[in-house]
Amino acid sequence: MGVxxxxxxxxxxxxxxxxxxxxxAIDAANSLYQFLSSIRQADGTPLMDxxxxxxxxxxGILYRTSNIVEKGIKPIYVFDGEPSxxxxxxxxxxxxxxxxxxxxxxxxxxxxxxxxxxxxxKRSSRMSPYILESAKELLxxxxxxxxxxxxxxxxxxxxxxxxxxxxAVASQDYDCLLFGAKKIIRNLTISGNLSxxxxxxxxxxxxxxxxxxxxxxxxxxxxxxxxxxxxxxVGAKTGLKIVKNSSIEKYIKEKGITFDVNLEExxxxxxxxxxNKNYNIKWKSVDKTKIVDFLCEKHDFSEERVLSAxxxxxxxxxxxxxxEDWFGK
DNA sequence: CGACGATA
DNA sequence: TATCGTCGG
Numbered sequence: 001m002g003v004x005x006x007x008x009x010x011x012x013x014x015x016x017x018x019x020x021x022x023x024x025a026i027d028a029a030n031s032l033y034q035f036l037s038s039i040r041q042a043d044g045t046p047l048m049d050x051x052x053x054x055x056x057x058x059x060g061i062l063y064r065t066s067n068i069v070e071k072g073i074k075p076i077y078v079f080d081g082e083p084s085x086x087x088x089x090x091x092x093x094x095x096x097x098x099x100x101x102x103x104x105x106x107x108x109x110x111x112x113x114x115x116x117x118x119x120x121x122k123r124s125s126r127m128s129p130y131i132l133e134s135a136k137e138l139l140x141x142x143x144x145x146x147x148x149x150x151x152x153x154x155x156x157x158x159x160x161x162x163x164x165x166x167x168a169v170a171s172q173d174y175d176c177l178l179f180g181a182k183k184i185i186r187n188l189t190i191s192g193n194l195s196x197x198x199x200x201x202x203x204x205x206x207x208x209x210x211x212x213x214x215x216x217x218x219x220x221x222x223x224x225x226x227x228x229x230x231x232x233x234v235g236a237k238t239g240l241k242i243v244k245n246s247s248i249e250k251y252i253k254e255k256g257i258t259f260d261v262n263l264e265e266x267x268x269x270x271x272x273x274x275x276n277k278n279y280n281i282k283w284k285s286v287d288k289t290k291i292v293d294f295l296c297e298k299h300d301f302s303e304e305r306v307l308s309a310x311x312x313x314x315x316x317x318x319x320x321x322x323x324e325d326w327f328g329k
Numbered sequence: 330c331g332a333c334g335a336t337a
Numbered sequence: 338t339a340t341c342g343t344c345g346g
C-alpha cells in the first residue's frame with residue numbers, strides 16, 4: 001500500500017521529454033501488481049494463454065517497457081527480496097483481503113454482476129513465483145536489466161539513485177522518500193493525459209516541509225507503514241506538526257503510547273536498509289527470435305503486436321550509461 | 330494497462 | 338489528430 005503522505009506532498013508535473021536519456025529504476029513489484037490488477041477482461045478474468053497461465057503482467061511489461069524505451073528512457077527493474085519480519089502483519093492482512101476478494105469475485109460471477117466481479121477480481125491479484133519468474137524471463141529476452149534486492153525493492157532502487165546508477169525511482173508509493181531516493185516519478189505510464197507524470201525531489205520535499213529525512217521517517221511511523229500500524233488519529237498533517245513542535249519520542253511518552261516493536265529498529269528499516277551492492281546493469285538489444293518464441297509460441301501473443309513492440313525496443317541505447325547520467329545533474 | 334480500429 | 342470503445346491472451 002505505501003505510506004499515506006498525500007496530504008503533505010506537492011508533486012511537480014513533468015513530461016516524458018524531461019526523462020529523455022534518463023536511467024529509471026522501476027519498482028517491479030509495484031508495476032506487476034498494477035498490471036495484474038488492471039489488465040483484465042470485463043468480468044475480471046486476467047489475460048491467460050491456452051494453458052491457463054496468467055499473461056496480464058507479460059502484456060504490461062512488454063507494452064509499457066517498449067513505450068518508455070521508445071521515449072528514450074533506460075529502465076532497470078528492481079525486484080523485492082525477503083520481506084522484513086516487521087512486515088508479517090501486513091502480509092497476512094493482505095492475504096486475507098485477497099482470499100476474501102476471490103470468494104466475492106466468484107459469487108458476483110455466478111450472479112452475472114460484472115462490475116462487482118471486476119472490483120473484487122482486481123483485489124484478488126496475487127504475486128506468485130510463476131509471475132515473478134516469467135516477468136524476469138521476459139525482461140532478459142527484452143535486454144532490460146533487473147536487480148534482485150535483498151530486502152525491499154524500493155530501498156534498493158533508492159540506493160541505486162543515491163549511488164548514481166539511476167536518475168530516479170519510478171513507483172506509485174511514497175515509501176522511496178523514506179528510503180532516501182533523491183528523485184521519484186509516479187504515473188510512469190503511457191496512458192493518462194500524456195503529461196501527468198508526477199515528479200518529486202526528496203530535498204525539495206524536505207525543504208518545503210522544513211524537516212529532515214529522519215523526521216519524515218518519524219511522520220511515516222506515526223501515520224503507519226507496511227512495517228507498523230501507526231498511531232490512531234495521526235495523519236500526515238498531524239504527524240508533521242508533532243515532529244516540528246515536539247518529537248515522536250516525546251509524543252508517545254506524553255500520550256502513554258507504547259509500540260510493540262523497538263522504535264529505533266523501525267526507523268532503521270528506512271534509514272539503514274539491507275542493500276545489495278553487488279549488482280551489474282547492462283542493456284542489451286532485444287532478442288527477436290526468443291521474444292517471439294516466448295510470447296507468441298509459449299503464451300499465445302499476437303506476433304504482429306509483439307513485433308511492433310520489438311520495433312520500439314530497437315531504439316534502446318545499449319551503452320552502459322547515458323551521457324546525461326555521466327555528466328548531468 | 331495499452332493496442333488498435335472506428336469515428337469525426 | 339483527438340477521443341472513444343473493445344479487445345488482448
